[in-house]
Every structure is written in C-alpha cells, then in structure tokens.
Amino acid sequence: MVNRFVEKLRGFAPLTNQDVMLLEEVTKVVRPVSAGHDLIREGDRPDPVFVILEGWACRYKLLPEGGRQIVAFLMPGDTCDIHVSVLAEMDHNIQVLTDARVSTIGRADMDRLLHERPQISRALWSAQLVDEGTLRAWIVSMGRRDSAGRVAHLMCELYIRARNIGLIADGELLLPLTQIVLADAVGLTPVHVNRVLRKLRPTGGIIIRRGSIVISDPVVLARVAGFDENYLHRRLRNAA
Amino acid sequence: MVNRFVEKLRGFAPLTNQDVMLLEEVTKVVRPVSAGHDLIREGDRPDPVFVILEGWACRYKLLPEGGRQIVAFLMPGDTCDIHVSVLAEMDHNIQVLTDARVSTIGRADMDRLLHERPQISRALWSAQLVDEGTLRAWIVSMGRRDSAGRVAHLMCELYIRARNIGLIADGELLLPLTQIVLADAVGLTPVHVNRVLRKLRPTGGIIIRRGSIVISDPVVLARVAGFDENYLHRRLRNAA
DNA sequence: CGGTCCGTTGAGTTTAATCAAGAAACGTGG
C-alpha cells in the first residue's frame, strides 16, 4: 500500500531513495484508530508527531460555553504539528472523523529527519506553509463570505487537497462529514448548514447523504464560493 | 535602542552572545516605511524576510468583490514569513499601519541562521508555532463569538502580545487602529464596530480616540470576550 | 478654506440563530 505521507512530501521536494526509506522506516508502526476518538487533547504534553496514513481527522477547540469550532481538517499524509515538541502543551484537540490508520514519529527521529535530511526538511516546511495559508483562507471565509460561500469554499479547498493526494475517483469526492461537523467547521448552526446544503443541491455540485456529502461538481461550487477560478483550474490541470 | 527582534527571540530560547551579535549584524540596515504602504503584495515573488523593528503592520487579503480581510497583526519584533523562499509567490499582502522601521534578512543569511544556529532556529520555530496558534484563535473567534466578543478578544490578544514585548506603559496600550481597520480584522462592518465600541466603552475597558483605541483595562475586556481568564492572568503574571 | 477621511447615529432590511417538533437511518441488545 502506498505511504501517503511519503507521497505528500514527494510532492513538495524531490526525495532521494534514502529519504524515502527513512520515512517509511520511521512510520512503520501503524495503529488503527476508530472514528470519533481523540488523538490529542488540549493540555496534553505533546511528544510524538502523529501522521495520518488513512482516514480523516480534524483539529478543534471547545469553548467554555459549550460550543465547538473546528480549525482544520486533516487528510491522509497530514501530520499533527511537526514541532510541537518546542511547546509546553497542546492548545487544541485532534479528533479522528473516520476509522483511521495512524503512525507516530518519535521526537528524536523527527529531529534527525529535520536536521540531517535537507529535502525532507524542505518538504515539511512547505507543507507547514501551505497549512498556514489554509488557516488564513479560513479566516477570510469566516470574515467575509456568507453561509453558502463559506460552505462552498470549504468544499473547494477539500476537493483540491484530496485531488492533490490522489483521492478523487470519477471526479467525485466523498466528504465523510456530518452536517453537524460541517457546521462546527464553518461557524454556523447545523440547522442553517442544512438549509444551505439544500439550496446548493439543485446546482448539481453536491449530493447529500446521511453522514456524508459527495462533491460531484467542484466547478459549480467554485462559482458559488467566489473561489478564484483560475486558481482552481490551474490546480486541477496540474493534478490531472 | 533595543532590537525588538532579538528581544523577542530571546524570549523563546536562550541565545548565546554570538547569536545576538549575528542577529544584530543581519538586521543592521534599517529602512523607514511610512504608514499605509504595502511591504509585500500578493503575487510577489518573496525573497528577503522582512523584520518589523518599530511600528505595526497587518497581513490582509482582498476579495474579488472588493472587501478586505485582515488575517494577522504584526508588532515590533515580528517577521513576515521566515521561509517564504520555499513558496513560489505570496498569497497575501502586508501593509504597514503606522510609520515603521523595517529591516530585511536576505535568503542566504536566513538559511545560515536556521542551519547553523540551533537556538535561533528553535526560537524562530517557537515564534512560528505561536503565530499559528493565533490564527487558530482567530478562526474560533470568527466562528463562535458575537461581535462584542470578537472585538474584545482581539484586544486581549494584542494586549498580551504587546505586554510580552514590553510595549505596555501605565498598564495601557494604544492600538493604532482605525475602526475601519478593526472592522476588516474582525469581519464586521465599520458601522457595527462603532456600535460595539460604544457599547464597550462604559465598561471602562477602552478609550475611543480618532484613529486609535486605548486599552485601559484588559481584565474587563477578558470578561466580555470569554477570554480564558486563567490564561490571561497567567500570562500577565509571567510578564510582570 | 475646501476636501477627504473617520466616526457617529438612525431607520429599515437581510441573514442567521433559536426554538420546536417530527421523520428517517442506524446500532444494539434481546
């Protein structure tokens, strides 16, 4: 089975054979985690770096008043904080959304990769910067887009990320997200997300299922989202 | 005059004398930039790393429909993307909000610092992680707090950051932000920000001026924001 | 002294939240 972590890094920098071997070695031990479980909790002293090999996860924060806000989705190949070791404790939680397969990289191993393997280091840096760009894009969405735009924009982001790691089949992507999870991500109520989805459905961009949503036409969603069409197309072409 | 960049890094990791000398050497050339100017524009090919030595700046994105969303504020000591060099082009703009003094670190110098000076590298990493935490906090604010909460929470963040770098005088902090800029940061309209500010004023937490706002009682704001009181107090105590 | 940018205020509208209730799918244990 392909190691999606290796594949992702390969997309950011040309890895040597030895780089690949090291990465595979270091993520050799895989642990299954079942849907709904927290990988990391706020306040935990972070030590090993988690790598998601299969399945989806999300970072989230709980508010004192009881609400929840998701701040990122993690897909196969994504890591939970490369350098957490420099911080004293986690400031958010990470929850697995589907049954998943997860590996961990010990702090010593990670340090070695970062210091002795320039291409790996470079690839991890790039991944980090892309993640940061995504965080900024979320802020823009929440600050300046209406509900339909937010939902559609998030879907475009997820579609492109999935495409970049080869998760798209028949041009479609199944998002394993309930409307409740979606609501926690876009900062709306589940009730309103439901209304948005049914308004979006007639466009043909999505198919609504129980517990998941299928993105069937991302170009339509891009239009709704005010997603930079050129950007989407460029990325789509590259990945094709 | 103190080099706020050095001071900031010193707060994250114990620097050697040579580290400090190198950092001062590398930020020796200072350029004044007057309020309102863009340091970096979206699409620019990024090369040198900018370091803000004096003054405030913000990162922002413009939307096709004409709106603007600020995604971060930069204070003295902050840098504009340590590793932009690995990306092809900037995905956002950086604008100076006050008259400022800015230095640049060339790509080669930055690489050398990162690879040959472990403490500097570590400090820069920490700074990066803290920035990421701030981005996540913004997402939480925009997603789950009402207008007053958002404004107050942002003010708490800025107060703490300013306090950490020794910018607080008499327990007060002058935010050099117009209500328009504030609105672009919290994702509201200037009109509504104005109403929020006037609702906040009687609490004694802030003083409203033309072109700026003074935070006079952050504890009051923390209460309005639902800002984690322990967190604030802890930070306040540490810095005291 | 005129122009521009900010801030202020009010009235009316839009958007999303809230409250409430019920239907459909799913999981579990008997």
Added chain:
DNA sequence: CCACGTTTCTTGATTAAACTCAACGGACCG
C-alpha cells in the same frame, strides 16, 4: 429479526444579530 434508543437530518415559525443605506459632524491636511 424485531424493538428501542440515539443520532442525524429536515422543516416551519419566531427572534436576534449584523448589514445596508443614508446623512451629517468633526478632525486633519494641503
């Protein structure tokens, strides 16, 4: 295989929050 509880989705009616539109005053600048 069925009964039951739970979760998710759905829909309607009402309320609350924030936006829009519009107008005006004050401060600052050239």
